[in-house]
Amino acid sequence: MPQVTPIYGPTNPTPTQAAKASVKYYGSVIELKPEMEEKYRKLHSEVWPEVTAAIAKAHIRNYHIFVAELAGKRYLFSFFEYTGTDSEADFAGMAKDPTIRDKWWPLTDACQIRLPGTPTNQQWLAMEQVMHID
């Protein structure tokens, strides 16, 4: 991935342009273990306040997770906006939050199957943007 070279233009900013924007958009995907779907849904219907606080502290907002079945497998799709100025530091800070690191992610990771091609330091696989219209 990608099989095709990215094409940028007025309605698909280059990574450099996107990095300079005040809001940055992240879309990513991971497989969902069917036998864990009910647990995953339950957890995400009432995300713990410590977790939502850590998300807000990391300047992440408008955070959606969707589920869909494709060719007989269940997948989760995540979309969020980042409004800070140092995503590396903010995401690392969130990853060090004790509730997230030691309690929340162990529960959610156990529901997921990482996809081929996902970098070793990431859980979810980034999707590539092909269009953005404000």
Add this chain to the structure above:
Amino acid sequence: MPQVTPIYGPTNPTPTQAAKASVKYYGSVIELKPEMEEKYRKLHSEVWPEVTAAIAKAHIRNYHIFVAELAGKRYLFSFFEYTGTDSEADFAGMAKDPTIRDKWWPLTDACQIRLPGTPTNQQWLAMEQVMHID
């Protein structure tokens, strides 16, 4: 789909709650013909002004399309926000726009493979939301 009953709560609004919110969120998916990917990317890197105008007129904003490969197939993922008060009328109005109906959609539909389970009056298959954090 869904194999599992939806679970709603503080971080996953019911459809009734979501319908009452001032901003409504739509996530959807469709398969992409690999041989049409370059054409699809080119079209979406410079969406025609008539098309972006019709999207804005329909009260659709923050419209992203992503691409990802899952189990050897290419898929497109769409995410947008709707800020109007009558989505049925607004989406129907967009579908009647001559540029969209007669020129844009014939081009983009030819790049896509509708997924099993997609209602006959829709091109993309809606994904189900499992979490939303503002």
